Amino acid sequence: MTDNANIDTYRRRFLGNTATALAGLSVAPGVFLHEVAQARSADEPVTSDVRWGMLIDTNKCANGCNDCVTACNDEHGLTGHGRPETDAQWIRKVDLRDKQTGHTQSLPLLCQHCEHPPCVDVCPTGASFRRDDGIVLVDKHICIGCRYCMMACPYKARSFIHEDLQDQLPHAPRGKGTVESCTFCVHRVDAGRTPACVEACTAENHNAMVFGDINDPGSDISKQLRQHSSRQIRADLDLNTGVRYRGI
Amino acid sequence: MQNLTQKSLRVLLTLAAMAGLPAIAWASGGSLLPVIPEAQDRYSATQGCVEPTAEMRRNHMEYILHQRDETVHNGIRTTQYSLKECINCHVSDAPDAPRYSSDEHFCNSCHSYAAVRIDCFQCHADRPVKTPGPHMSSGHAKSDNKPAALSAEPHQALAIEVIRHD
Ligand code: SF4
Ligand code: SF4
Numbered sequence: 205m206t207d208n209a210n211i212d213t214y215r216r217r218f219l220g221n222t223a224t225a226l227a228g229l230s231v232a233p234g235v236f237l238h239e240v241a242q243a244r245s246a247d248e249p250v251t252s253d254v255r256w257g258m259l260i261d262t263n264k265c266a267n268g269c270n271d272c273v274t275a276c277n278d279e280h281g282l283t284g285h286g287r288p289e290t291d292a293q294w295i296r297k298v299d300l301r302d303k304q305t306g307h308t309q310s311l312p313l314l315c316q317h318c319e320h321p322p323c324v325d326v327c328p329t330g331a332s333f334r335r336d337d338g339i340v341l342v343d344k345h346i347c348i349g350c351r352y353c354m355m356a357c358p359y360k361a362r363s364f365i366h367e368d369l370q371d372q373l374p375h376a377p378r379g380k381g382t383v384e385s386c387t388f389c390v391h392r393v394d395a396g397r398t399p400a401c402v403e404a405c406t407a408e409n410h411n412a413m414v415f416g417d418i419n420d421p422g423s424d425i426s427k428q429l430r431q432h433s434s435r436q437i438r439a440d441l442d443l444n445t446g447v448r449y450r451g452i
Numbered sequence: 453m454q455n456l457t458q459k460s461l462r463v464l465l466t467l468a469a470m471a472g473l474p475a476i477a478w479a480s481g482g483s484l485l486p487v488i489p490e491a492q493d494r495y496s497a498t499q500g501c502v503e504p505t506a507e508m509r510r511n512h513m514e515y516i517l518h519q520r521d522e523t524v525h526n527g528i529r530t531t532q533y534s535l536k537e538c539i540n541c542h543v544s545d546a547p548d549a550p551r552y553s554s555d556e557h558f559c560n561s562c563h564s565y566a567a568v569r570i571d572c573f574q575c576h577a578d579r580p581v582k583t584p585g586p587h588m589s590s591g592h593a594k595s596d597n598k599p600a601a602l603s604a605e606p607h608q609a610l611a612i613e614v615i616r617h618d
Contacts, residue, residue, distance in 0.1 A: 249526035300614060335527065343524050344575060372577050374536050379575030394527050 243396050255319075255338040255446065256388055257418035258402070259425050259434060262311045262451035264412035265405075270297055272312050272413065275404030279389065280376040285367065292363040292378075294386040295401055300452075309451065312401065312413070315340060315361035315386035316437065317446030323353035323362065323385075332383075338446050339390055344382040353383055358438050361385045388415075388446075418446070486565040489558045491541050502532050509562075512538075535576060545580040552578035 244250070276282065276295045284291035295314040301307065317340050324332045324340065331347035334340045342353075342362075354362045362385040365378060372378050375391040389399035397403075402413040416425035434448040494500050501508045503515070519533040531537045542558035543549060550556035552573040555564050559578070563570060 244527070246529045246531075249522075249528055298614060333525065335525065337527070341524065345520060345524070368574070372575060374539070374577040374581050377575040377577070382575075390527070394529050 244394075246394075250335050250337040250339075252336045252338075253419060254417045255419045256317065256393060257338070257416065257425055257446040257448065258317075258388070258399075259414045259428055259448050259450065260311060261412045261414075262309045262449055264410055265310050265312065266410055266412075267299065267308065267310045269310070269408070269410065271404045271408050271410070272401035273297060275400040276314075276386070279400035280378070281371070281373045283369075290364070290366050292365060292384060294361075294363070294384070311449060311452065313359060313361070313437075314401075314447065315357075315388075316359050316443065317386075317388060319444035319446070321443065322356040322358065322441075326352040326356040328352065335390075339388045339393070340385075341387055341390065342383050342385065344377065344379065344384070347382040349381040349383065351383060357385075358441055358443075484565075486561045487556070488561050489542065489544075489556065491558075492544070493541050502537075535572065539577065540580045543579045545582055549579060 273295055280294065282292050282294065295312050297310060298313050299308060299310045301309075317334075317338055319334075319338065321332070321334055321340050324334055326332075328350060329346050329348055331343045331345075332340070332353050333343060349364065351364055354360075354364060362383050364383050365380050368380050369378055378384055389397070389401075392399060398415045402415045405411065405413045414425045414428055416423040418426055418429065420426060421430075428450075429448065432450055434450045435452055436443070436445045436448060437452075491500065495502050503511075508515075515533040516535050516538070519528075519530075520535070522528040523534065538559075552560050555561055557578065559570075559573075562568075
């Protein structure tokens with residue numbers, strides 16, 4: 205106990221000094237010589253220094269709003285056949301009601317980008333994989349469409365493509381016979397942008413979704429995670445999900 | 453004997469490939485040789501494609517395959533060997549430009565001649581898409597099947613019900 209307290213005091217002093225030192229290096233107010241997180245260039249592989257995560261505040265998520273879903277469908281060219289049981293769905297809105305109080309809330313559910321993803325565990329081909337920066341993907345070049353991952357995912361986050369597709373978008377290759385799910389908009393993230401759903405939610409001023417690097421203590425998402433209590437859905441499964449929720 | 457035939461066929465093909473433009477001009481005059489559409493740009497002042505043309509004709513698939521794994525698994529997004537950039541440079545974005553199913557599409561002009569069947573374009577775009585497409589989510593209907601996770605968690609299932617899920 206005392207040891208911990210000592211360490212904390214030491215840490216605070218150290219951090220305090222570092223902050224002063226860093227502030228001393230600023231060339232102009234708000235402009236620092238050192239950046240905490242450096243953007244990755246196109247020829248650099250992803251590393252585990254970064255772990256992408258998302259924090260969803262269900263108190264801010266508007267009932268009846270579908271903007272994140274629409275943005276995702278548009279971004280990836282997800283078209284439906286009017287068959288909800290089988291149409292591809294990377295993110296969906298779920299409304300919940302507390303039976304006792306009648307309190308309702310609404311939240312988007314998507315691939316939780318688990319640190320220990322069951323989809324990867326069961327995949328017989330290695331098509332399901334977790335990138336070093338925590339993004340869980342399907343390498344559709346390898347996927348044989350067995351759909352084990354769909355059965356294994358506790359969040360029902362994956363879809364199988366049953367029919368031939370036409371006019372796919374260049375950044376979102378998709379095709380019959382393979383499984384797919386939310387990619388955290390990996391094509392955008394690799395270009396230093398945020399996922400389409402987060403952008404749409406923010407653009408509509410709901411601000412219910414925050415995306416960022418949870419390994420970087422200075423990122424907006426890390427600060428919010430530190431400040432507020434949050435939950436993983438099915439935390440009992442110990443998957444250490446990359447998507448966290450506030451208000452549930 | 454068979455070896456000899458194969459060899460001479462290869463020599464013929466290589467010659468045809470090396471002959472370049474004159475061969476294409478000649479081909480359009482009724483020969484069976486492929487008519488390969490011109491690229492829209494040059495890689496550099498001295499080089500047409502991202503590697504010398506003869507190398508690309510023979511080994512483009514190796515470059516694309518290597519880049520594929522680097523991009524999907526390691527997030528490397530350099531453009532020199534990316535399939536997307538091949539398409540951006542070799543295929544027109546005009547609405548009526550030939551698609552992969554046509555012999556006039558850059559990739560298929562040769563593949564159809566060489567009897568090579570690929571499945572790249574079952575998933576990948578066979579033409580550049582420079583502006584976002586129309587609103588595509590309208591076909592999406594709502595689903596009422598419940599997410600397993602929310603209904604499966606015992607204490608949640610007791611206290612909370614899923615009233616909408618689309
Ligand atoms: S939410 Fe499902 S699809 Fe996503 S990583 Fe976890 S198990 Fe895999
Ligand atoms: S459907 Fe594809 S990604 Fe899923 S388990 Fe089978 S091979 Fe792996």
